[in-house]
Amino acid sequence: MNGGRVLGLLAEFAQGDQLRDGAQRARGQGYTVMEAYSPMPVEGLAELVHTRGTRIPLWMLLGAIGGGGFTYWLEWYSAALDYPINVGGRPLFSWPAFIPPALEMTILWAVLAGVAALLLGSRLPMLHHPLFDIRAFERASSDRFFLLLRAEDPQFDLQRTHAFLAALSPLTVSEVRE
Amino acid sequence: MSAVARHDPTPMIAPGEDATSISTRISHITLQRPFGWMWLGGLAVAALLAMLLTVGICWLLYAGVGIWGLNIPVAWSFAIANYVWWIAIGMGGTFISGAMYIARQPWRNSINRFAEAMTVFAVSVSGIFPILHLGRPWFFYWLFPYPDMMNLWPQWRSSLEWDFWAILAYLIVSIAWWYVGMLPDLATLRDRAPTIVRARFYGLLALGWRGEARHWMRFEKLNLITAALAVVLVFSVHSMVALDFSEGLVPGWHETIFPPFFVAGALFSGFAMVLTLAIPLRKGFHLHAYLTDRHIENIAKLMLTAGLFVDYSYFSEIFTAFFSMDRYDVAMTWHRIFGAYAWVFWGTILFNVVQIQLLWFRRVRRNAAAVFAIAVGVLIGMWLERFLLVVTSLYEDFMPSAWGMFWPTFWDLAFLAGSIGLFYFMFLLFVRLLPVLSMFELRKLAHQSGRGAVRRGGELP
Numbered sequence: 001m002n003g004g005r006v007l008g009l010l011a012e013f014a015q016g017d018q019l020r021d022g023a024q025r026a027r028g029q030g031y032t033v034m035e036a037y038s039p040m041p042v043e044g045l046a047e048l049v050h051t052r053g054t055r056i057p058l059w060m061l062l063g064a065i066g067g068g069g070f071t072y073w074l075e076w077y078s079a080a081l082d083y084p085i086n087v088g089g090r091p092l093f094s095w096p097a098f099i100p101p102a103l104e105m106t107i108l109w110a111v112l113a114g115v116a117a118l119l120l121g122s123r124l125p126m127l128h129h130p131l132f133d134i135r136a137f138e139r140a141s142s143d144r145f146f147l148l149l150r151a152e153d154p155q156f157d158l159q160r161t162h163a164f165l166a167a168l169s170p171l172t173v174s175e176v177r178e
Numbered sequence: 179m180s181a182v183a184r185h186d187p188t189p190m191i192a193p194g195e196d197a198t199s200i201s202t203r204i205s206h207i208t209l210q211r212p213f214g215w216m217w218l219g220g221l222a223v224a225a226l227l228a229m230l231l232t233v234g235i236c237w238l239l240y241a242g243v244g245i246w247g248l249n250i251p252v253a254w255s256f257a258i259a260n261y262v263w264w265i266a267i268g269m270g271g272t273f274i275s276g277a278m279y280i281a282r283q284p285w286r287n288s289i290n291r292f293a294e295a296m297t298v299f300a301v302s303v304s305g306i307f308p309i310l311h312l313g314r315p316w317f318f319y320w321l322f323p324y325p326d327m328m329n330l331w332p333q334w335r336s337s338l339e340w341d342f343w344a345i346l347a348y349l350i351v352s353i354a355w356w357y358v359g360m361l362p363d364l365a366t367l368r369d370r371a372p373t374i375v376r377a378r379f380y381g382l383l384a385l386g387w388r389g390e391a392r393h394w395m396r397f398e399k400l401n402l403i404t405a406a407l408a409v410v411l412v413f414s415v416h417s418m419v420a421l422d423f424s425e426g427l428v429p430g431w432h433e434t435i436f437p438p439f440f441v442a443g444a445l446f447s448g449f450a451m452v453l454t455l456a457i458p459l460r461k462g463f464h465l466h467a468y469l470t471d472r473h474i475e476n477i478a479k480l481m482l483t484a485g486l487f488v489d490y491s492y493f494s495e496i497f498t499a500f501f502s503m504d505r506y507d508v509a510m511t512w513h514r515i516f517g518a519y520a521w522v523f524w525g526t527i528l529f530n531v532v533q534i535q536l537l538w539f540r541r542v543r544r545n546a547a548a549v550f551a552i553a554v555g556v557l558i559g560m561w562l563e564r565f566l567l568v569v570t571s572l573y574e575d576f577m578p579s580a581w582g583m584f585w586p587t588f589w590d591l592a593f594l595a596g597s598i599g600l601f602y603f604m605f606l607l608f609v610r611l612l613p614v615l616s617m618f619e620l621r622k623l624a625h626q627s628g629r630g631a632v633r634r635g636g637e638l639p
Contacts, residue, residue: 016625036391039197039366040621046395054392056399071343074323078331100340103414104347107407111351114400115358122393125385140389141366142201143621 004130004178008035008150009161011170012136016042019145022168023048026149029164033153037137037146059117060110067109072102134174148176188475190285190623192467197621200468204617205370207463208610216462221606227599234592235310243313245589252572252584257311259564260594262419263447264304264601265345266440266560269412270448271297272352275359276408279401284626285476287619288468291363292459292609293452294356299604300451301349303597308341337421344415351411355404358397361387363613416444423567429510430571435494442487443560446530449481450556457550459609468615475543481556482537488563489531506576514570518583522566529559 013019016038023036027048036042036049080092119125131137131148140146147168149161158175165173238245248255271293278286309318321342323332332339364384371377387393420440423431453474460469499511514523533555536542543549574581608614 037389038391038394039201039362039389040618040625041394041398042391046391048391050392050395054396054399056396057403060400060403075334078323079334083329083331094335097335100337100414100418101334101343104340104343104411107411107414108347108350110407111354111404114403115354118358118393118396118400119385121396122390124387124393127381127386129386129388131388138369141362141369141387142205143197 006151006158007130007176007178008148008156009158009165010131010134010137010174010176011147011149011165011168012139012172012174013145013147013168013170014143016040016045016145018168018170019147020045020048022147022165022170025168026147026164030155031149031153031161032155033150035148035150037131037140037148039139039141039143039145042145055121056114056117060114063113064106064110066113068102068106071105072098075101130176130178134176136172136174144171188470188472189627190470190472191288191620191627192470193627195467195620195624197624200617200620200624201366201370203467204613204615204620205367207614208367208612209371209376211463211610213610214462217606217610221603224599224603224606227596228603229596230592231596231600234589234596235306237589238310239315243311245587246593247585247587247590249582249584251575251580251582252569254311254568254572255584256565256586256590256594257307259561259568260597261304261307261311262440262564262568263561264300264307264597265348265419266416266444266447266564267451267557268297268300268304268348268352268448269416269441269444270450270452271295271300272348272408272412273445273448274452275355276405276412279405280409284623285473287616287623288470288473289452289456289477290619291360291616292455292605292614294352294359295605295608295612296451296455297352298349298356299601299608301345301352302604303601305345305349306597307593308345337418337425340418341422344418348411348415351404351408355408359401359616360613361385362389362397362618363616365389366617367613412444413441416441419444423571428571428575429504429506430514430567433495433498435491435498439488439491439495442484442491443563446481446484446488447557447560449477449484450553450560453477453481453549453553454557455605457546457553459614460546463609463614465615468620471544471546474546474549475540478537478543478549478552481553482534485530485534485537485556492527492531510571510574513574514566517570517574519566519570519573522562522570526559526562526566529555530563533559 011022013022019036019038020042023034023045026034034049036045038045075098076093079094079098084092086092131140136144137146147165147170149156149165155161162173234245243257246256248257271290274286274293275290275297278290309315312318320330321332321339332342361384364380365387368377368380368384371380417437417440420436424433424436426432456469456477457474460466496511496515499507502508514520533552536548536552542552569584573584
């Protein structure tokens with residue numbers, strides 16, 4: 001458990017503001033590869049550790065268009081093309097009556113695409129992660145805030161980064177090993 | 179000074195609550211608390227009723243829908259009334275999660291988790307009835323378009339088909355949203371679990387959620403867009419339930435007011451169910467710090483508002499019948515008010531119109547026992563209303579030679595009681611197995627209240 005390569009250094013904070021402040025200072029020091037963990041969303045934190053926006057809305061839009069569009073197409077295909085029945089000269093493609101199922105499928109597939117994008121984008125499910133080996137990290141889901149500076153970062157140096165994190169007055173600083 | 183006098187002194191979350199206390203106290207309910215005799219007794223009663231439903235379903239599959247009291251002319255009865263009643267109850271939870279999220283009502287953070295659970299269970303229970311009511315329930319998948327040997331497709335122009343798609347979408351979206359919204363709290367339970375077995379159980383459910391900032395960003399974005407879509411879903415699904423009736427030509431059904439009228443009724447009974455769950459939950463689990471009197475009062479106000487929309491629809495229905503001078507509509511209305519089922523009509527009026535007016539008084543809204551009693555009354559009233567709409571439109575329609583009464587059988591009552599049992603069985607399991615309040619949203623609420631970002635009791639903004 002403790003033998004592996006060092007993946008990064010993890011600093012524990014009591015407050016979300018300290019975490020955000022720490023992430024900001026790490027950015028200022030030129031660190032680029034970092035992760036921040038919190039028991040609830042912290043405003044403005046994601047923008048600090050991650051400069052790119054989220055593509056969830058795009059995936060949801062695609063899900064909506066795909067789900068709604070396919071359902072509407074299927075209604076047209078089945079009622080007008082595959083099995084046309086002439087009932088008193090009514091139009092085969094009764095487009096207003098085809099909207100309700102398509103609307104429901106638009107919403108359903110938008111949400112499903114969003115859920116899939118959340119899980120795949122966040123690489124979940126991932127039942128084990130090196131962070132779970134760290135005792136203090138158990139409180140990341142309750143009341144503690146963590147900043148992880150990763151070893152891939154060109155700025156990363158075990159001693160210097162440790163000193164930098166210690167200067168942020170964290171509760172603990174731990175090494176994360178694979 | 180009037181602004182000070184009107185300002186609500188009750189906070190949305192008790193002062194002094196922070197991330198630590200919230201995580202400890204709410205996960206304690208799931209992880210540590212011993213089973214009380216109230217919970218065990220409730221579960222036993224609910225399980226017995228759910229078993230009664232199971233026996234009923236088996237008997238129905240063997241003997242057919244004739245075990246119910248329905249027949250021509252009243253071919254829709256308890257089953258459809260139960261279905262509409264249950265799916266309507268679900269709407270309240272989705273509205274709280276969806277519309278109030280968009281409207282930035284932070285007090286909803288305390289109630290949305292169990293309100294969403296209520297939605298999932300209510301929709302699941304409701305879905306049983308239309309399927310059983312088909313007569314040959316094992317062919318229910320014929321509603322689904324698939325390339326079959328008979329070369330048949332569903333009838334896309336039928337509101338019954340629309341309803342199938344609406345329930346399907348609603349059920350899946352409710353479950354998905356409820357589950358994804360629970361991931362951070364399942365992670366909390368995983369990390370606080372006292373035994374390795376429970377840590378693995380919650381660990382599997384939590385999918386390895388770690389609360390990384392990027393994950394939170396995606397999570398929040400998904401929540402926001404789903405909330406907006408959920409509002410559309412609430413209104414569209416229940417409108418389609420209403421269109422099942424409106425597309426029929428029977429007097430009393432063939433009305434354009436039905437979709438908005440049904441949506442109002444759905445929110446009305448949904449809020450009533452939220453109250454009937456919240457008040458015992460708060461008492462049983464001592465959640466007064468998170469479910470304050472202000473929550474109860476706010477939901478009671480919403481229930482009153484929805485109730486007034488419903489009351490207006492009652493008035494409008496009666497007025498329109500006489501104003502149209504359509505002899506069948508007038509006769510139907512007359513039969514409804516003074517006919518064989520008059521007691522159902524007057525019961526509806528008593529529960530849905532008269533008693534809710536008490537909620538205009540602050541003293542009543544602040545009295546949890548009184549609000550609970552009124553909410554139970556609303557649930558009874560809404561069931562009576564569904565029964566009234568279904569049965570009194572059918573039992574005396576156009577031709578007096580085709581008139582006939584509906585009498586419920588033992589199995590009609592058993593299915594109604596059993597569905598209530600099944601709902602409570604699932605809900606009671608939920609309150610002990612899963613996080614009953616949304617911990618991460620409460621942490622956010624406590625954080626914001628601490629900073630004064632949310633107006634707190636006793637303070638001026």
